[in-house]
Amino acid sequence: MTTNQLVQEIKKKKSFLCIGLDVDLNKIPEHLLQEEDPIFAFNKAIIDATHHLCVAYKPNTAFYEAYGLKGWKSLERTIHYLNKNHPKIFTIADAKRGDIGNTSTMYAKAFLEDLAFDSVTVAPYMGKDSVEPFLTFKDKHTILLALTSNQGAFDFQTKTIDGKELYKQVLEISKTWENSKNLMYVVGATKAEFLADIRQIIPESFLLVPGVGAQGGNLQEVCKYGMNSQIGLLINSSRGIIYASKEKDFAEAAAIKAEELQKQMAVELDCHSKS
Numbered sequence: 001m002t003t004n005q006l007v008q009e010i011k012k013k014k015s016f017l018c019i020g021l022d023v024d025l026n027k028i029p030e031h032l033l034q035e036e037d038p039i040f041a042f043n044k045a046i047i048d049a050t051h052h053l054c055v056a057y058k059p060n061t062a063f064y065e066a067y068g069l070k071g072w073k074s075l076e077r078t079i080h081y082l083n084k085n086h087p088k089i090f091t092i093a094d095a096k097r098g099d100i101g102n103t104s105t106m107y108a109k110a111f112l113e114d115l116a117f118d119s120v121t122v123a124p125y126m127g128k129d130s131v132e133p134f135l136t137f138k139d140k141h142t143i144l145l146a147l148t149s150n151q152g153a154f155d156f157q158t159k160t161i162d163g164k165e166l167y168k169q170v171l172e173i174s175k176t177w178e179n180s181k182n183l184m185y186v187v188g189a190t191k192a193e194f195l196a197d198i199r200q201i202i203p204e205s206f207l208l209v210p211g212v213g214a215q216g217g218n219l220q221e222v223c224k225y226g227m228n229s230q231i232g233l234l235i236n237s238s239r240g241i242i243y244a245s246k247e248k249d250f251a252e253a254a255a256i257k258a259e260e261l262q263k264q265m266a267v268e269l270d271c272h273s274k275s
């Protein structure tokens with residue numbers, strides 16, 4: 001999917017919501033555990049109930065890898081279901097990969113070719129040659145961790161090295177890499193006060209912003225400092241949506257939570273178009 005197509009979908013749906021599909025078998029309704037593939041059954045019900053309210057889905061691969069081969073099969077079924085039934089929805093494999101170039105090429109093939117996600121999250125720590133293999137795929141996107149939502153982001157990412165914070169160096173240096181037009185960046189919603197500085201460095205890029213909902217990030221603050229002329233934001237909520245209920249009504253309850261966020265986003269988009 002191209003960035004332009006993503007922007008069109010955001011405008012059409014009045015939403016820049018990304019729903020995180022982080023399926024934990026201990027948290028899903030008990031009746032689903034009788035299904036042959038409980039994870040896929042859960043995801044399918046959530047997708048069927050929420051696809052009109054969001055523009056992206058983000059399975060975090062840890063929640064699938066934790067269940068071995070069965071989990072990987074559930075991930076494969078989920079992405080196939082999305083690509084077949086909702087090809088205009090942007091898909092993110094939140095896998096946080098990155099290794100020496102030769103190995104990164106294989107990670108990129110796994111997520112962007114074999115599973116056919118639109119994008120994959122990548123850690124920048126190993127540098128240019130570990131990220132560039134992901135950037136070679138046409139109309140696919142590499143979402144680089146810039147400033148993450150967790151407390152540990154202050155351990156390294158905000159430390160000043162050679163007169164500049166590390167996360168700013170990640171943003172600046174990554175812009176010089178080959179095919180950098182295929183880059184997006186992760187910035188935590190809990191770090192909204194950093195967004196004005198971030199937008200000085202990468203005014204045009206899309207940001208994946210996790211941390212609204214369970215982690216307490218504020219949607220309005222993120223929009224105030226992070227929105228650009230092409231919207232430029234995908235705001236993710238996982239637990240706050242998919243675990244709204246553990247009963248038979250779980251999918252409807254998820255849709256209600258998703259709609260609450262979508263309505264706030266519609267207001268932000270409306271204000272933005274008038275400004």
Ligand SMILES: O=c1ccn([C@@H]2O[C@H](COP(=O)(O)O)[C@@H](O)[C@H]2O)c(=O)[nH]1
Pocket residue numbers: 020022060094147148149150186187188210211212213214215236237238239240
């Ligand atoms: O900085 C980051 C990067 C990734 N994540 C991931 O996003 C979701 C957030 O889930 P919630 O349940 O809405 O808190 C999850 O998959 C994280 O691993 C992040 O939170 N922060």
